[in-house]
Amino acid sequence: MSDTSNQVPKLMRGCRVQSRKEDETVLLIPEGMLRLKGAAAEILALVDGQRSVSQITEALQAQYPPAAHTQIAEEVDRFLQSLRGRSVVLFKEA
Amino acid sequence: MIEDGNNPQEQSLPQPLSLVCELTHRCPLHCVYCSNPLAMQPADAELPSEVWTRVFREAAAMGIVHLHLTGGEPLARQDLAELIASSHKAGLYVNVITSALGLTEQRLQSLVDAGLDHIQLSLQDADEQQANRWAGARAHAKKLEMARLIKTQPNLAFTVNMVVHRQNLDRLEDMIALAESMGPERIEIAHVQYYGWALKNRDMLMPTRMQLEHSTCVLQKAQSRLSGHIHLQAVIPDYFAKYPKACVGGWAQQLLLIDPAGRALPCHSAGIIPGMSFDSIRDHDLAWIWRESAAFNRFRGHAWMQEPCRSCDRRNIDFGGCRCQAMQILGDPNATDPACHLSSHHQDLIDIAEAAPDKTTEMVYRIQSTTSNRYTP
Numbered sequence: 001m002s003d004t005s006n007q008v009p010k011l012m013r014g015c016r017v018q019s020r021k022e023d024e025t026v027l028l029i030p031e032g033m034l035r036l037k038g039a040a041a042e043i044l045a046l047v048d049g050q051r052s053v054s055q056i057t058e059a060l061q062a063q064y065p066p067a068a069h070t071q072i073a074e075e076v077d078r079f080l081q082s083l084r085g086r087s088v089v090l091f092k093e094a
Numbered sequence: 095m096i097e098d099g100n101n102p103q104e105q106s107l108p109q110p111l112s113l114v115c116e117l118t119h120r121c122p123l124h125c126v127y128c129s130n131p132l133a134m135q136p137a138d139a140e141l142p143s144e145v146w147t148r149v150f151r152e153a154a155a156m157g158i159v160h161l162h163l164t165g166g167e168p169l170a171r172q173d174l175a176e177l178i179a180s181s182h183k184a185g186l187y188v189n190v191i192t193s194a195l196g197l198t199e200q201r202l203q204s205l206v207d208a209g210l211d212h213i214q215l216s217l218q219d220a221d222e223q224q225a226n227r228w229a230g231a232r233a234h235a236k237k238l239e240m241a242r243l244i245k246t247q248p249n250l251a252f253t254v255n256m257v258v259h260r261q262n263l264d265r266l267e268d269m270i271a272l273a274e275s276m277g278p279e280r281i282e283i284a285h286v287q288y289y290g291w292a293l294k295n296r297d298m299l300m301p302t303r304m305q306l307e308h309s310t311c312v313l314q315k316a317q318s319r320l321s322g323h324i325h326l327q328a329v330i331p332d333y334f335a336k337y338p339k340a341c342v343g344g345w346a347q348q349l350l351l352i353d354p355a356g357r358a359l360p361c362h363s364a365g366i367i368p369g370m371s372f373d374s375i376r377d378h379d380l381a382w383i384w385r386e387s388a389a390f391n392r393f394r395g396h397a398w399m400q401e402p403c404r405s406c407d408r409r410n411i412d413f414g415g416c417r418c419q420a421m422q423i424l425g426d427p428n429a430t431d432p433a434c435h436l437s438s439h440h441q442d443l444i445d446i447a448e449a450a451p452d453k454t455t456e457m458v459y460r461i462q463s464t465t466s467n468r469y470t471p
Contacts, residue, residue, distance in 0.1 A: 014251020
């Protein structure tokens with residue numbers, strides 16, 4: 001588990017998810033557009049400024065019971081950290 | 095179709111992503127580095143709301159994502175909220191680039207209610223008197239007042255833009271601190287790019303090499319300090335760079351610009367290149383312009399390139415740099431951008447940059463001259 005597990009991620013102002021073509025979901029941000037692949041859109045749907053990183057992981061686990069918990073946790077962490085690096089997600093203490 | 099026989103990969107049309115609309119050239123500011131052309135469009139040549147609305151719909155249908163409403167000062171358009179509403183309805187991500195002059199609490203709320211996603215506020219300096227000097231207007235205090243209102247908007251992305259140059263660069267740390275106190279998600283520190291009015295004032299604005307090196311350190315420190323809270327983006331002056339910038343993401347690769355009268359340009363200053371003719375959005379739809387307009391096709395792909403660009407590994411990274419800069423410095427829009435160290439004229443650019451700080455000239459302020467470029471149907 002990473003040390004951010006108790007932190008609460010929140011989308012920065014002006015970042016929003018939009019579906020673009022039939023099967024393409026994107027995250028619109030002030031300076032561009034990020035294509036959401038794999039579980040990215042599902043993770044983002046759980047980022048509401050209320051749930052902590054570990055609660056997001058639990059919610060995803062509930063959607064995909066067979067998946068390994070550590071794998072989900074790693075994926076959630078990696079994705080959210082990459083958004084943090086782009087100033088798209090802000091972390092606050094729970 | 096695009097005619098470019100050299101590279102089969104280039105035969106498909108690039109996907110445009112951004113539309114820049116200069117809604118008006120009217121502006122209460124007279125910035126000495128304004129990127130608007132020297133000859134501007136008069137108020138009575140400006141496109142009416144319904145034409146802009148049509149353009150926004152066409153842009154969204156082409157897959158364009160971002161709409162940048164700029165000017166001049168976009169707030170000078172009384173129909174700005176209406177234009178934001180129609181672009182938001184079309185599905186575009188809407189950004190307004192403003193001086194905040196003409197903004198009130200009520201007007202800001204009307205823009206947000208219309209669907210504004212992002213606001214970019216420009217600052218000229220950390221020091222009020224100096225800031226007003228570069229803007230040629232008493233604007234600084236008003237900007238700070240409006241920033242306090244913008245900060246309280248819960249869903250509006252906020253970027254503070256600051257243009258830096260020799261005259262204000264020694265106050266960079268104060269400028270960053272001021273921007274930070276305004277509570278934005280993003281701070282953009284852009285060195286002046288030398289086009290339009292900035293080119294006229296180049297000798298007064300060009301930083302010294304020492305200033306540039308110091309500012310790079312200041313920016314790096316601020317970037318790591320603010321990381322995770324505020325995204326600090328820096329644009330360096332390409333006169334001192336090794337490689338040229340991929341201007342507007344490559345000519346007619348990602349972006350279209352419509353001027354106040356409806357002329358479609360591949361970049362802000364394309365009008366300075368001789369032999370260009372720009373199609374009007376009054377006569378053609380946006381998709382036609384992207385595909386067919388001679389101005390867009392002129393420097394698209396590689397066919398126009400000379401050596402060393404033509405065989406360069408970076409030709410798809412920086413696209414030979416900026417055509418306008420090649421024109422301005424070398425008088426040849428097909429030449430390699432002299433900002434590139436591979437250009438045989440690279441030293442000319444460095445000489446210009448290094449000679450500038452020893453010169454003292456009068457600052458020329460941006461004024462709206464409307465003597466040419468008038469749209470005639």
